[in-house]
Amino acid sequence: MEFTQVKLQVEAGVATVSLDRPDRMNGVTAVMERELYAAMRQADADPQVRVIVLTGEGRAFCAGMDMAELEDLAPEDIYEPAKMRPFDTAIRADFQSRYIYFPALVNPVISAINGAAAGLGIVFALASDMRFASEKAVFSTAFSRRGLIAEHGIAWLMLQTAGPGVTADLLFSARRFDAGEAKSAGLIDRIYPPDELMARTLDYARELASLASPRSVRVMKRQLWDARFQNLQDVVTQANREMIESFRSEDFQEGVRHFLEKRSPVFTGH
Structure with a gap:
């Protein structure tokens, strides 16, 4: 356009x-x-x-x-x-x-x-x-x-x-x-x-x-806006569900690797 x-x-x-x-x-x-x-x-x-x-x-x-x-x-x-x-x-x-x-x-x-x-x-x-x-x-x-x-x-x-x-x-x-x-x-x-x-x-x-996982930021943005309508139990339930998915993500693996290897991260957003 x-x-x-x-x-x-x-x-x-x-x-x-x-x-x-x-x-x-x-x-x-x-x-x-x-x-x-x-x-x-x-x-x-x-x-x-x-x-x-x-x-x-x-x-x-x-x-x-x-x-x-x-x-x-x-x-x-x-x-x-x-x-x-x-x-x-x-x-x-x-x-x-x-x-x-x-x-x-x-x-x-x-x-x-x-x-x-x-x-x-x-x-x-x-x-x-x-x-x-x-x-x-x-x-x-x-x-x-x-x-x-x-x-x-x-x-x-x-x-x-x-x-x-x-x-x-x-x-x-x-x-x-x-x-x-x-x-x-x-x-x-x-x-x-x-x-x-x-x-x-x-x-x-x-x-x-350059330094933050775009996947992490994407999920946290949704959590922050959703939290305005949620009670604490809803927030914790959503966080627990997202935490499981985070552990399965490529960005989590890269987050650990770049820290251990003492280099800049190369996140994919996945």
Whole structure:
């Protein structure tokens, strides 16, 4: 697929997907929505890719839905089915909705939040597995100041990290908050100087791609997202089942060999 509003680059096991409307602060359009989904699925299906990094071109990560497009949006659009290919039926339906599909991807997704993140921008970030941000990143849920509500599962996503009081504050007020406050609330994981964000994020992603078993990461990603719906007994039962399969895997054998032979691992993901 030829992309016009996103960019996709693959290098050293890492796919970088960039929202590419810098003149509009990477505001989401119908075209960008389709292209982002296609790019993420294409990257996830690439056997060379083990980590996906999502970022934005220019000074913004994603300022939410493009206001020009939002103005003309029919109310019934929310019920339009996303143009999505079915994921594995073993994956929860919760992770296969129009904007919340990053958890269904095989590979871990890291959002590198290089600037403003609002509305859908925060939804994309919270649907990622990890979030690294520039010191200059600024955030706003935005919805209440547009006469809207907590869209696309953000109430659930934000509650997972920030707790009810902080979530209520940030959703009700839609006030701006900075990277420091976002990290204190648990909404982001790391903060870097603006000129170091992408280099540090890609260094981390490349290390993850080269040193960690992709099979292990794939299974652990599923465990982490599933655990949000499980009790402790369910988590332990799933872990025990997966542990047996891990012992039978090629990556386990390679994990032992490379440690004993004092060399870098050569994992296959099997």
